[in-house]
Amino acid sequence: MDGTRGRTAQRRGRRIMMTGEEVDAFLRERRTCRVATVSPDGRPHVGALWFAWDGTSLWLYSITRSRRWADLREDPRISVVVDAGEEYGELRGVELSGTAVFVGEAPRTGEPCPELEEVEQLFPRKNFCMEQMPHDGRHAWIRLTPDSIVSWDFSKL
Template structure:
């Protein structure tokens, strides 16, 4: 993964980043269509400390685009006022992991044990991940990971 060079003053520490990604519920996923048009959609996610996991509908435009061109950009952010803005941008390529769609009726898939546990707890599914036979997992091992936390700037900012 390429190291963040810009904005070191406001970048999150790894611990801050991990806590932020554990607390946030929705990311924005940007893909590219076959004709080069960008496509952005919201999605739920899990962060395991090194990879971002997306639980996507396999019959979606997003899934189809990623099967043709696996390049992706994802933003997770929060804040209303300028001095509150913070977030993480991840770029890379997706890799489908496990059965698609995921039914959960087959053999357990070891690579999905951690992200499914994180996802189930984060979104209120309890101890057991719910599989509806429509979603499957996409893993992003970040090529770049950029973070920012404008609260570190201090001071008041006019609107």
Template sequence: MTVTQRRGRRIMMTPEERDGYLAGRRTCRVATVGADGRPHVSALWFVWDGTALWLYSLVRSRRWAQTLRDPRVAVIVDDGDDYGELRGVEFGGAVEVVGEAPRTGEPCPALAAPERMFTAKYFGLDAMPHDGRHGWLRLVPETETSWDFRKLPRD
């Protein structure tokens, strides 16, 4: 993965800060590319395993259809109200479908860890509730940019 910080290295998150931040956030925004070249942005739940961002998406959605046609995405997770509180992570790259789509719970070793993490994070359960409407997209980031304005010097 390429870290694409052109400026502001002092506000860049360390890998440990990034991992902790992503573990504590619940919603990301995913930008996909339409057939006409226009971007489409939608909110989605996710988990981060330290290497890949796992996106749990409805398979009958515009987002899903667009990623099947063109897997390039940009994903942002951010928060903060005041300028000095702004922080976030942006990833870019190509997603791939993992497991059956829609997901019904067929054994898939690649999904064991993400589904365990997702279930604990969002449902507080031990087993993934498969609804036959969602599927998994995995993004192994090609680019990463992060910021934490709390690191800026205060006046």
């Protein structure tokens, strides 16, 4: 790739990048993300999951007996994509990457955990239209405080 072409791609990338406020609003409104992990033998895995965004971290409520959970226990590197749009000019999204951190008991039974108070209010309101977090003894929390956030909004082109 020649230097001119690379700079052009970067300029275009900056042009379609969402502002911090746009990223925050987008992540608060969207419900479904795609979570990418890598198994110990190097096989990638991508699966859909509901999430909550608290303005700093993405919170995933995952089944503790899932491949995702097992992969992250072995290798906590994680990438998550949240996107929307059907037509080219409507495409927008955010990719968040970093290290998964397990928070609270696993599986979650509802034991008091101050770190989970906010997310356990956000998540059921957003995803279940409920005030109380349902604990089924099969799920637990994973927090991603991203090291990297990449965004795009093709309507800016």
